[in-house]
Amino acid sequence: MCMISGTGIRFAYEADGRLKRVLRDLDIQIQRGEFAVVLGANGSGKSTLVKHFNALLPLQKGELTVAGINAAGRSDIWRLRRVCGMVFQNPDNQFVSSVVEEDVAFGLENYEVPREQIPDRVRKALRLVGMEGYENRSPHSLSGGQKQRVALAGVLALEPDIVILDEVTAMLDPQGRQEVLESVRRLHEQEKKTVVMITHYIEEAVLADRVFLLGDGVLQACGTPREILTDPQLLDKAGLTPPLPVKIYYDLYKTGIRLDRIPLTNEELVEELCQLN
């Protein structure tokens, strides 16, 4: 079943008297329980696209249904935002309280969840991202990765079906990125959430069930990471470079060394290289 289904999504805005077209009749279908990565260079419209999923941007043209809710209908907008949570790029700009516990409770209070249920749900959400024990800390005193996990908990407290991650690792150090990606992976595998992750780090796309490659405001391609990431021409057209193992494969290919398959991760690359003799 389709969790997110959009056809002919168009988005344009006017700047300096010229019409800037960001999305040009874009079609996208994301399945229930899928881990979808939306990949694209800067300015490819990926952030704009996902902001339509929870109606942060109004649909200008086209059709979009998210979890069975029509995203164009203004009356369902709050129900939509409850089933479709979103974490943003800058960890510092999404906290409303200087106490972790209160911040995670913010969404629950917005939906008028009875007060006596709130502490339990906050604790559960923090446990899901491995941040239990930090209830009374100030977000400012946490590392970048921890901040993003708290932000994720704030979304999970509302028990959404879909979690959208808008370049959540872009401002983190490598360790913070690992922490957040690990939480996201667990969320998808154990909690069976539909995850839509936007990124321009091509290595992160390897984790996906399906990769949606965006370029020039349209969907350039969609398929498994192996299909998309091992196609240098396709990636080049979208302004991206393939992951290092893929590049090494093609470099070796040029010098006459053939590996059995195109490796996606460093581990696969090592395996392939070891099988050479």
Place this chain on the structure above:
Amino acid sequence: MNTMPSGQYITGTSMLHRLDARGKLICMFVLLTAVILTSTLWGYIFIIAVTAALMLFSALPAAALFTPLRRLWLFFTVIFLMNALFFDGNAPLCSWWIFHITAAGLSQGAQVVLRVLLVVLLSNILTCTTRPMELTGALESLLKPLKLFRIPVEDIAMILSVAIQFIPTLSEEADMIKKAQTARGARFESRRLTDKAASVAPLVVPIFLSAFRRADELSMAMEARGYRNAGSRTKKDRHALHLPDYLALTASMMICAASVFIF
């Protein structure tokens, strides 16, 4: 990089932490009134003693309370000098051109500085011992009468509390921008007043821009988490005030009365 955030809630279990936020807020206003109405030496000594006692009761690290004061030294110097140099008084101790230093001026300057100092300290004690959302709730319930005039009280309380959250972030950013501008040759250390004034522009403009950008992102994040207006949120637990809260209220009123009438 993350130093002690000034004026932010610090977890604790002290007597002050446990008091009801509404009670604390009223107490603070009563004490502020005392600060403003006092004008005798003994009155000030009394209020300083009360403030010191509150600091002890709060069991907060001294650094948390005093750091915000360090940033204000220039402000203090300026108000002191303005008062000392321009206050109209008889029998100047010495005069030069338009400046007359009088005993009354000096004492006025010292008083103003002391008052601001006490106000900052007292409000710090409040914000350091009260959770932000509790403070928001307290503001909300105290401003409730204004709802009769269709003033969106809950939203105003929310705006104030979110604004307080961003003070450390913005001041951290100001430091960073200052360093960045210094690296590109801006001179903040020049002694000439005109240079100093001119050097503020490359600091203020980026800070304003970034504050707007942050506000924009934050409002989007809040909307994404279902924030419509503060009126339709889970209601805070409204306990009645307990005995300690009433005691604190009575005590602060007595302190205020004492500082005005006795000293």
